[in-house]
Amino acid sequence: MTEEKNMATKYDRNKPSQNGILTGLTMAFLKLLVMVKERESPTRSSSLHRM
Incomplete structure (x- = not known):
């Protein structure tokens, strides 16, 4: 049970970075x-030239 709690707090701490990945x-x-x-x-030709 305590390890699950630790995982939950770690997940909460990582939320900002996960949101960044999501927005990316x-x-x-x-x-x-x-x-x-x-x-x-x-x-189509102009968009291909842009790439």
Whole structure:
């Protein structure tokens, strides 16, 4: 039981960093969505040149 409590406190301490990882993942996901939308749009050559 005490070890579980220690794990819980460690998890609470790590929450800020986990939130940072989460925001980073969402930002990467949004960038990916924008890239896909640009690829689907008629101006495909310009978006490819940007990459």
